[in-house]
Amino acid sequence: MRRLHLLLATIIATGLSACRSNEDFDATGTFEATEIIVSAEANGRLFQLNAEEGTVLKQHEEVGLIDTVQLYLKKLQLEANMKSVKSQRPDIRKQIASTQEQIAKAERERERVANLLKANAANRKQLDDWDSQLAVLRRQLDAQLSTLTNSTTSLNEQSSSVAIQVAQIEDQLRKCHVLAPISGTVLAKYAEPGEVASIGKPLFKIADMEHVFLRAYITSTQLSQIELGSKVKVFADFGDDNRIPYEGTVTWIADEAEFTPKTILTNDERSHQVYAVKIAVHNDGFIKLGMYGEVKFNNETQQ
Numbered sequence: 376m377r378r379l380h381l382l383l384a385t386i387i388a389t390g391l392s393a394c395r396s397n398e399d400f401d402a403t404g405t406f407e408a409t410e411i412i413v414s415a416e417a418n419g420r421l422f423q424l425n426a427e428e429g430t431v432l433k434q435h436e437e438v439g440l441i442d443t444v445q446l447y448l449k450k451l452q453l454e455a456n457m458k459s460v461k462s463q464r465p466d467i468r469k470q471i472a473s474t475q476e477q478i479a480k481a482e483r484e485r486e487r488v489a490n491l492l493k494a495n496a497a498n499r500k501q502l503d504d505w506d507s508q509l510a511v512l513r514r515q516l517d518a519q520l521s522t523l524t525n526s527t528t529s530l531n532e533q534s535s536s537v538a539i540q541v542a543q544i545e546d547q548l549r550k551c552h553v554l555a556p557i558s559g560t561v562l563a564k565y566a567e568p569g570e571v572a573s574i575g576k577p578l579f580k581i582a583d584m585e586h587v588f589l590r591a592y593i594t595s596t597q598l599s600q601i602e603l604g605s606k607v608k609v610f611a612d613f614g615d616d617n618r619i620p621y622e623g624t625v626t627w628i629a630d631e632a633e634f635t636p637k638t639i640l641t642n643d644e645r646s647h648q649v650y651a652v653k654i655a656v657h658n659d660g661f662i663k664l665g666m667y668g669e670v671k672f673n674n675e676t677q678q
Contacts, residue, residue, distance in 0.1 A: 404591030416550035439553030
């Protein structure tokens, strides 16, 4: 019986202590960060992947490479095709130079005969012959221009098609280089050099550990105390009553209520539904993901 009384007293004391601790804060939650799983964007053998867990990467930093040999050879082939197409493109100016010279000569002869006709030194038939010859030469020039233009247009279209294929290969080659999408810390590594990568295969997970946020839950009565952009005081809980304060900013408030999570405590024990909020915090390197934190609304916000 004495042992039972002692056990009950211990449970009550623990509960009261927890209540007193909870009364110091308006809400509690856990720290999270923006996590991105980086997947392969190309197929091939993974040559390298320098993304060990805990490694700090900068945005756009290259950390891996997937086999590019076949793509590079394909690009060389397309570039050779491009040169072949360009070499077939006709030089219109040179192609029609001879016909233009014949037309110019015929025009001079026609003008000479016209002057002789005015002086009664030539007959009308001679002038008509030169007019007919000029018409034939001009039709020949038009036909040449049409043929050469069509040929040039066709070759230009072929060249454009090959250029598009080259651009596609270059895009695929760029995707063989694995880059860090954001500046952050590698949380997990899913592949090793030597493995065969395929499009969509996860390679590593990275998170922005400098800008973390606390996901906390508040009751409906507390909604009037905060708004987007509100400044709050956040305490990172390191255990044994060791808490470090941080300045936080409310960046998101849920539109719909949800049932109280089992791991979250609020001041209003009678409330069965709460609203999730995100509070942005600048991490000095001590806050870890999953760590518990508490929130205290500033006095200015509560007024």
